[in-house]
């Protein structure tokens with residue numbers, strides 16, 4: 001059944017029956033008034049003659065700031081708002097308009113002004129909740145009388161939909177109607193914002209008190225990633241006060257670079273284009289200063305290729321233990337012992353010249369240095385032991401020599417060389433990669449903390465991955481990377497590089513959070529302001545249980561919060577796909593996940609199309625044509641492996657089908673017809689998806705991991721899904 005061209009603001013016109021709402025003309029008038037008020041304000045800001053201050057410099061600054069305001073507001077002229085709220089406070093009724101950007105209509109005045117409140121303000125939240133009462137800041141009781149969605153595009157009102165109306169008996173069902181209209185739209189080449197249709201439970205998760213670490217748990221398509229980005233934007237609002245975050249001081253971590261680039265496209269729409277988006281591995285190797293390091297996942301290779309169950313179990317348990325949060329203290333105890341040993345026999349004695357004073361000597365005995373280092377360990381500095389020890393010795397010198405502030409620069413310069421050489425003797429041999437491996441290869445080093453029992457130490461010393469080759473280049477395995485990062489964090493520091501110093505991130509968002517170890521969480525918590533980590537994940541979708549936490553409690557335990565301890569918030573509905581696609585996905589997921597019963601938005605679509613028993617490339621080409629004939633431009637062909645995608649993209653040429661391959665992390669998704677392996681498709685979504693090789697040979701039915709991959713492949717489509725096999729289709733989807 002070919003899908004009709006789904007409606008979108010672009011192809012809706014006011015002549016639709018939507019304009020039949022009795023207040024449509026009134027709202028139209030109001031919109032014209034708001035646009036005029038905004039235009040007037042933009043003119044005022046752009047008029048450099050008006051923005052004059054006491055002197056030239058102040059005038060230039062004022063004019064620049066005004067121009068910046070004008071530029072920010074101009075972006076929102078075409079859609080000043082998307083909804084309104086009729087509220088009653090203290091016996092007075094008022095209508096508030098809600099948009100993506102706040103606007104204060106100075107000229108219009110408080111009464112008939114065309115003000116717009118921002119979606120991420122406290123008042124804006126009232127548009128999304130289910131509750132009908134609230135306590136305004138000034139006290140008293142506020143009541144919601146009406147919630148109204150206003151579809152606006154290109155300064156035109158397209159549709160008026162009441163979501164709740166006191167006078168019409170309360171809930172109108174309009175919220176679901178608006179949501180379904182939105183979900184019928186075609187996919188784009190980037191993640192979209194959902195500011196206009198945020199659902200109540202998503203709104204609540206997004207607005208969990210700032211300063212509280214949160215873990216958003218939800219099934220595939222429940223909007224976790226989307227909500228994580230919205231929370232980040234919400235964190236930038238001035239109303240968050242001391243918790244307010246700066247875009248450039250935040251970080252988003254996505255599981256691969258293709259997804260990172262796809263998701264980052266939502267940032268400008270949310271008004272936060274400057275947020276860095278990267279992957280945990282890229283961030284880790286960058287911090288280690290080893291950008292060329294190849295990151296492997298040899299445990300995964302072993303789990304997929306080795307049939308010796310005992311060895312597989314050993315590899316799994318060892319990887320789990322490497323990511324255990326206790327490893328931070330294991331590393332800590334080991335390197336502290338190492339540095340204290342290296343300090344033995346060291347002392348410092350230096351002649352210092354200070355003009356106008358007799359020759360001075362600054363000296364530190366081994367015992368004194370030892371005491372300073374213990375103080376540094378106790379302070380647990382963000383900058384790491386090395387920098388903090390240097391600062392401690394310098395502070396000691398300035399205090400002992402009792403020099404003026406002006407003289408201190410010269411004193412520190414004279415101390416610099418001998419101090420660097422002392423630091424070299426104590427810390428130099430500790431590079432994160434070698435030290436982590438030294439620790440993991442020594443029973444003695446592993447036992448220093450007293451945290452690991454003999455069985456655990458033996459497990460870490462074992463090498464179940466022996467048979468899996470290592471690359472020729474310098475490499476690190478994903479399972480050992482967090483231990484290396486722990487060495488780095490404690491010795492050289494961890495956080496956001498600002499010039500030559502490290503500062504904590506204002507806020508960090510971690511996607512696919514079920515695939516990262518508690519140790520990584522402990523390190524991220526260290527690198528970030530307290531309580532400012534948002535993790536998005538689904539324990540049921542875990543592809544890499546050996547790397548991830550066994551439960552969210554293990555993560556909560558290592559995430560301190562300044563405004564409350566870590567909370568797990570669950571999103572219960574899924575939004576991505578039509579009923580037909582959601583049902584097929586649920587069938588696959590139910591084979592490994594008893595909690596697979598997710599509630600999807602009930603949206604009807606095309607039947608799932610099946611193509612089998614023929615020439616593979618010809619069948620895929622036919623599926624692509626069918627998807628396009630059904631009106632879908634963004635079509636993905638999902639393969640099991642990158643090599644299949646490369647081969648098929650060539651073979652498809654013989655069938656007049658051009659599919660762009662996305663087979664490495666360096667490729668970017670730009671829309672159109674693409675062909676990509678399932679590991680790079682995770683997190684992406686397309687109007688139509690075609691699962692290539694959807695058969696039991698490719699996705700081994702007896703292996704849970706393979707069934708999980710089949711689920712990921714089959715759950716990428718919004719509207720149209722095709723399943724292809726040269727032979728019979730996989731029993732789970734046939």
Ligand SMILES: Nc1ncnc2c1ncn2[C@@H]1O[C@H](COP(=O)(O)OP(=O)(O)OP(=O)(O)O)[C@@H](O)[C@H]1O
Pocket residue numbers: 179182183192193194197198199202218219220221222223224225226227538541575576682683685
């Ligand atoms: N409130 C909403 N309004 C409109 N669309 C929504 C809403 N919430 C989610 N969506 C849409 O649902 C789809 C899935 O969202 P998203 O990718 O954030 O989910 P996810 O939980 O991270 O999925 P996965 O686990 O598969 O990565 C996207 O197309 C998103 O735009």
